[in-house]
Amino acid sequence: MENLLKGKIALVTGGTKGIGKAIADKLARDGAQVVVTARTKPDEEIAHYFIAGDLTKPQTAQFIAEEILEKFGKVDIVINNAGANTSPGGGYSTLSDEDWSNEIELNLMSAVRVNKALIPSLISQNEGVIINISTGAAVQPLWKMTMSYSASKAALNAYTKALASELGSQGVRVNAVSPGMVKTPLMESFIADIAEKGGISFDAAFKSIKNEIGDLPLSRMGEPEEVASLVSFLVSPEAKYITGANYRIDGGAMAIL
Known part of the structure; x- marks a missing residue:
């Protein structure tokens, strides 16, 4: 895959840590010039062109x-x-209108607005790829932990499919990637919070989530770089006949095809 993306310009939102950083680094290794965004610039040095912006604010995507x-x-x-x-967490009674609105703004509307701002440029080239990072929780929501998050990402999945149908004839491919439990700072913080609230160890909290999911054949969290490898393939010319798909990368967590 080395240099397969040479000459390409890639934007990765939330690209300074976790899965986003792994994707940005992988696309750069594949030859792309990478732009990353985050609300604030991290203290450590960034290897890619950085733009600060809060994507829950409507004007940020256009900027x-x-x-x-x-x-x-x-x-x-x-x-x-x-x-x-x-x-x-805790279910419907713990979620305020603000909680629901925050999840929709961050997990759905941020992508909708970024895409709307950049799609005209992709169409003008008659070529381009959009990947919306979703989650396995969109099709397997855990009411105690992810109700509003799952709902916002399920909406992202539906939007992805619709957008792929609209843009396919104009040379633009659109897919979703749905990670399961991936070892990121956010996931580790999420598990640690469950452990603290339950008065249990981190490992016990991880096991409790596995039990809620039902099964995890590979018995471990994924690595951000594993997600990045899938994204790298999907944006490459090797995947030029793939659009409107949602790829789960979850260690086999769901017992369905």
Whole structure:
């Protein structure tokens, strides 16, 4: 895959840590010029072009798009990775209107707005790839932990399929990637919070989540780099006949095809 993306401009939102950073680094190794966004610039050095922006604010996507097009003249690959489960667990009664709104803004509307701002550029080239990073929880929601998050990502999945249908004839491919439990700072913090609230160990909390899921044949969390490898393939010319798909990368967590 080395240099397979040479000459391509790629945007990775939420690209400074976790899965987003792994994707950004992988696309750069494949030859792409990578742009990453986050709300604030991290203290450590970033190897990619950085744009600060809070994508829960409606105007941010347009600002980011304008800077990319001014700086690089085009964009070829859009990875909508920004997202998180920010709401409290406990089920419907613990979730406020604000919790629901926050999840939808971060996990759905951030991608919708970024895509809307950059799709005209992709169409003008008659070529481009959009990957929306979703989650296995969108099709296997855990009411105690992910109700509003799962709902927002399920909406992202439906949007992905619809967008792929709309843009396919114009040369733009759109797919979703749905990680399961991946070893990121956010996931580890999520598990640690469950452990603290339950008065149990981290390993016991991880096991409790596995039990809620029902099964995890590979018996471990995934690595961010494993997700990045899948994304790298999907944005490459090797995947040029793939669009409108949702690829789960979850260690076999769901007992369905």
